[in-house]
Amino acid sequence: MELKAVGTAGTLESSDVMITLEPRDSGGIDLTLESSVLNQYGRQIKAEVLASLERLGVKNAKVIVNDHGALDCTIKARVECAFYRGCGCDMDGRFDWGGVIR
Amino acid sequence: MKNAVGREIPKEALAVELKNGRKYEPYHGKGYRDGKYIKKAGPTSRIYQKPQESKLLPSIRDAIIATGLKDGMTVSFHHHFRDGDYIVNMVMKEIVDLGIKDITIAASSLGSAHDPIADYIEQGIVTGIQTSGIRGRMGDVVSHGKLKTPAILRSHGGRVRAIEEGDVHIDVAFIGAPTSDEYGNARAVGGKSDCGVLGYPVVDSEYADKVVVITDTLVPYPNFPPSIHGINVDYVVKVDEIGNPKKIASAAARMTQNPRDLMMAENTAKVMAATPWFKDGFSFQTGAGGPSLAVNRFLEPLMDEKGIKMAWAIGGITGPICELQRKGKVGKIIDVQDFDVAAIEDIRTNPNHFEMTASEYANPANKGAFVNKLDFVVLAALEVDIDFNVNVITGSDGVLRGAPGGHPDTAEGAKCCVIVTPLTRGRMATICEHVVTVTTPGDCVDVVVTDYGTAVNPARKDIIEALDKAGIKHVPIKELQEKAYSLVGKPDDLQWKDKVVAILEARDGTILDVVREIKPYEN
Numbered sequence: 001m002e003l004k005a006v007g008t009a010g011t012l013e014s015s016d017v018m019i020t021l022e023p024r025d026s027g028g029i030d031l032t033l034e035s036s037v038l039n040q041y042g043r044q045i046k047a048e049v050l051a052s053l054e055r056l057g058v059k060n061a062k063v064i065v066n067d068h069g070a071l072d073c074t075i076k077a078r079v080e081c082a083f084y085r086g087c088g089c090d091m092d093g094r095f096d097w098g099g100v101i102r
Numbered sequence: 103m104k105n106a107v108g109r110e111i112p113k114e115a116l117a118v119e120l121k122n123g124r125k126y127e128p129y130h131g132k133g134y135r136d137g138k139y140i141k142k143a144g145p146t147s148r149i150y151q152k153p154q155e156s157k158l159l160p161s162i163r164d165a166i167i168a169t170g171l172k173d174g175m176t177v178s179f180h181h182h183f184r185d186g187d188y189i190v191n192m193v194m195k196e197i198v199d200l201g202i203k204d205i206t207i208a209a210s211s212l213g214s215a216h217d218p219i220a221d222y223i224e225q226g227i228v229t230g231i232q233t234s235g236i237r238g239r240m241g242d243v244v245s246h247g248k249l250k251t252p253a254i255l256r257s258h259g260g261r262v263r264a265i266e267e268g269d270v271h272i273d274v275a276f277i278g279a280p281t282s283d284e285y286g287n288a289r290a291v292g293g294k295s296d297c298g299v300l301g302y303p304v305v306d307s308e309y310a311d312k313v314v315v316i317t318d319t320l321v322p323y324p325n326f327p328p329s330i331h332g333i334n335v336d337y338v339v340k341v342d343e344i345g346n347p348k349k350i351a352s353a354a355a356r357m358t359q360n361p362r363d364l365m366m367a368e369n370t371a372k373v374m375a376a377t378p379w380f381k382d383g384f385s386f387q388t389g390a391g392g393p394s395l396a397v398n399r400f401l402e403p404l405m406d407e408k409g410i411k412m413a414w415a416i417g418g419i420t421g422p423i424c425e426l427q428r429k430g431k432v433g434k435i436i437d438v439q440d441f442d443v444a445a446i447e448d449i450r451t452n453p454n455h456f457e458m459t460a461s462e463y464a465n466p467a468n469k470g471a472f473v474n475k476l477d478f479v480v481l482a483a484l485e486v487d488i489d490f491n492v493n494v495i496t497g498s499d500g501v502l503r504g505a506p507g508g509h510p511d512t513a514e515g516a517k518c519c520v521i522v523t524p525l526t527r528g529r530m531a532t533i534c535e536h537v538v539t540v541t542t543p544g545d546c547v548d549v550v551v552t553d554y555g556t557a558v559n560p561a562r563k564d565i566i567e568a569l570d571k572a573g574i575k576h577v578p579i580k581e582l583q584e585k586a587y588s589l590v591g592k593p594d595d596l597q598w599k600d601k602v603v604a605i606l607e608a609r610d611g612t613i614l615d616v617v618r619e620i621k622p623y624e625n
Contacts, residue, residue, distance in 0.1 A: 015528050040529075040594050041593060041594065042623055071591075072591065
């Protein structure tokens with residue numbers, strides 16, 4: 001599966017994170033992070049997003065993370081969802097929810 | 103040098119000059135200055151021997167000129183108008199327009215209503231801030247090192263001590279008052295901006311060289327019984343509005359419906375009921391926050407069950423405690439500040455609801471404030487650490503955005519101090535290894551109630567024994583902290599620059615902690 005279009009998941013609610021993935025051909029991962037808990041958890045959020053992208057096989061993308069204190073499990077789920085949406089998956093069960101990211 | 107709560111107090115903080123020449127010491131532990139003496143610092147007060155008909159001046163500007171306010175002086179304000187206050191901004195604008203600079207603001211508290219002061223700090227006109235609360239843009243610019251001298255943050259009781267002892271000298275006090283007569287006898291009840299009581303600025307009126315009362319409602323002389331006595335007032339100014347009544351008092355504080363808050367409140371009431379001080383004639387203070395306020399509701403059935411009544415309640419007063427009193431379950435309410443319309447209405451009509459000064463409430467240096475006779479206090483916290491130290495001033499980003507208020511005063515005074523707080527707030531671990539800033543020392547905190555369990559300070563063997571006897575489960579606080587970190591992850595340490603931007607005074611005037619300039623997060 002390959003990121004073909006912009007994929008977004010999540011909300012700006014407290015304890016959630018909004019992830020936007022924008023495909024590009026080269027240049028690796030360009031991550032922009034905003035967070036209400038940036039000073040204490042910025043490093044961990046960044047690591048979690050990058051690890052999730054690696055497991056999904058995303059090599060080149062512009063990534064915007066707008067976090068309002070989401071826990072790690074939420075971050076993983078939102079990255080995964082944004083990816084599948086960006087891959088153009090529809091609701092026909094072709095994607096492996098919870099299967100790629102553990 | 104490390105102080106008694108394990109905080110490194112840098113030389114530059116200990117070297118900060120106090121007005122009376124007193125040298126700062128690091129915090130030594132609770133009760134450290136008990137039995138020592140202070141020489142009170144009196145004001146230089148003008149003699150008004152020749153009778154004058156009125157002290158009224160046409161404007162704030164005229165009053166500032168009349169007081170002789172000059173560069174480098176200290177002005178003071180109170181915070182009874184809370185987020186609805188107009189006084190601080192009105193007065194400071196005139197001071198700035200007159201070209202007076204190098205001003206220190208010594209307020210009982212400051213809030214988000216005072217954002218314009220941030221500009222004066224950035225422009226270098228306001229060079230000192232001494233307050234309990236600091237929030238909004240002011241907190242932001244101070245945390246980013248824009249204030250010329252470190253802000254000095256004190257508890258409500260600590261402020262009275264500092265003024266009486268002469269650590270700070272107020273040149274001119276500007277006291278907003280809901281009503282005043284032409285001689286400056288000022289009251290909190292009546293007028294357009296009724297705030298119920300005026301307990302905080304009494305010390306200002308007694309210790310400032312010049313005192314200006316500002317009101318929007320002039321009443322016939324004598325405006326009695328006054329909170330601020332005309333004998334201490336130099337000038338009176340009438341303005342159109344001293345505040346926004348809607349923001350001065352919130353509508354009756356609504357009881358929380360959040361099941362987590364209710365559960366914590368119920369558990370707090372049960373902890374109180376299990377201790378030996380829960381007997382007929384006990385005394386109590388609680389905060390206005392969700393779970394703290396809800397404790398009132400769960401206390402009542404436990405009091406009924408035991409057939410006991412509360413002798414008195416103190417503090418920032420809200421509707422629920424007045425309601426409890428109307429049911430005949432509280433003897434007297436002694437009130438330093440009103441938080442809602444119900445409390446303001448109550449003090450107007452209820453003969454057993456009394457006003458007190460900030461000194462009577464919480465001053466550690468007088469001959470026995472109300473907090474010294476307090477049985478229980480229930481308080482909130484932003485963070486509590488495994489040594490029971492509490493932070494109520496700095497957020498998870500290290501920026502100043504809170505107020506010690508009466509927290510350290512009641513915690514030290516009360517026989518049983520209970521902190522009630524959820525284990526986590528969003529991704530913030532409330533129970534943590536080390537609080538960002540110590541605002542109430544752990545040696546004054548006895549019990550912590552969270553939604554994941556209760557912990558008792560190991561120093562309080564009597565409370566542990568009482569809870570065990572009552573079958574109330576409690577765990578080591580370390581367990582709560584580990585649970586919190588297992589949910590949200592271990593937070594990274596905040597990054598600071600070297601500059602000390604604020605000094606946290608313990609209520610006895612020693613240094614509890616410092617806040618340094620925050621270093622922007624590097625991605």
